[in-house]
């Protein structure tokens with residue numbers, strides 16, 4: 001018996017899922033992330049490994065890791081982070097967007113405060129990364145995988161998209177090398193699922209993993225959620241209802257439009273056209289606990305549209321379907337009834353999702369036929385019904401909604417399944 005193991009490092013927690021060759025889940029573990037620091041990621045990785053029963057762990061064939069997209073960090077030759085990571089939602093790079101506009105092609109997806117390239121350039125020019133020695137710039141998933149395989153610096157073309165890597169020509173464009181200081185080593189990029197190396201000996205011994213356990217290139221958290229779903233036909237989509245709202249529509253055409261925060265990830269011969277809104281479950285959690293969310297949702301009539309028109313953000317700034325770093329949250333008026341308030345929030349999030357899919361199709365993506373749901377909000381049947389009414393297509397419950405399952409499938413593909 002062999003198993004493949006996927007790790008998902010999301011915004012609020014980390015999870016691991018081990019599957020057998022038939023794709024059946026044979027072990028799972030999860031832990032909250034108290035902070036987004038390399039130390040917390042490393043401790044979570046090791047904790048999750050320990051939670052996988054030894055009977056499974058000792059037969060793991062391959063491991064893959066996903067992380068939050070465009071969370072980046074710089075490390076030295078030993079792989080030690082030299083400054084706190086810059087998280088996916090960090091907006092400090094807004095300060096260098098004019099500089100980026102001057103070097104990147106017009107309307108390029110990296111011209112956004114949330115892109116990895118903007119963060120890297122901001123960090124270099126503000127002195128956040130001291131540059132007297134060579135530094136490696138990695139994404140979160142690359143760095144966590146490095147802990148397991150020990151090779152600096154290797155990344156995948158999903159995480160590298162927001163760094164400016166071109167997934168069509170499979171190389172970094174020349175203008176990017178002109179922009180990045182010579183002391184910064186960009187990761188070598190491979191396809192997600194490519195075997196990078198076998199497990200480091202000390203880690204393999206410590207966790208009783210087989211010495212030939214392969215560590216394969218990972219992906220982003222929302223692409224992992226897409227992989228977990230059955231969506232494989234152009235027109236099928238997955239919405240990740242996690243802390244943020246992420247849309248991925250499988251398309252025959254590649255579409256990119258920084259004006260609306262639209263970009264496309266390579267997905268075999270197809271494209272995952274999409275965008276990520278800052279609105280989402282994090283705002284729901286600001287007002288309600290998960291149990292309360294479930295109880296209140298039961299009392300909502302999903303067939304009647306809420307007249308409340310919110311824009312549920314934690315703080316100003318939106319990426320998609322409007323790319324506006326100043327967009328203000330709108331959460332008023334709050335009715336006395338919590339049921340009505342939640343109805344307004346879920347309806348408003350469904351409207352943002354609907355506008356997002358509309359925007360993707362208007363921009364040339366393959367027309368939407370069906371939406372699968374992933375993430376913490378996927379279990380909410382009331383919300384699914386509201387979303388189906390707003391989207392005008394079938395919203396289907398996915399048998400597997402966890403990103404870690406998609407990452408386990410990626411590990412299996414890397415191992416040859």
Ligand SMILES: Nc1ncnc2c1ncn2[C@@H]1O[C@H](COP(=O)(O)OP(=O)(O)O)[C@@H](O)[C@H]1O
Pocket residue numbers: 010011012013241242243244280281282283284285290293294297374375376377378379380383
């Ligand atoms: N019943 C529910 N209805 C709607 N949203 C929910 C429900 N239960 C949990 N959530 C939301 O799911 C989110 C967590 O989902 P998860 O996929 O773990 O997110 P992430 O990894 O992005 O932090 C929380 O923000 C929470 O508000």
Ligand SMILES: O=C(CO)[C@H](O)[C@H](O)COP(=O)(O)O
Pocket residue numbers: 067068069070088158220221222223244246274275276
């Ligand atoms: O808000 C997020 C945190 O990661 C989204 O997952 C992310 O922005 C989506 O990015 P990608 O399309 O590159 O997976």
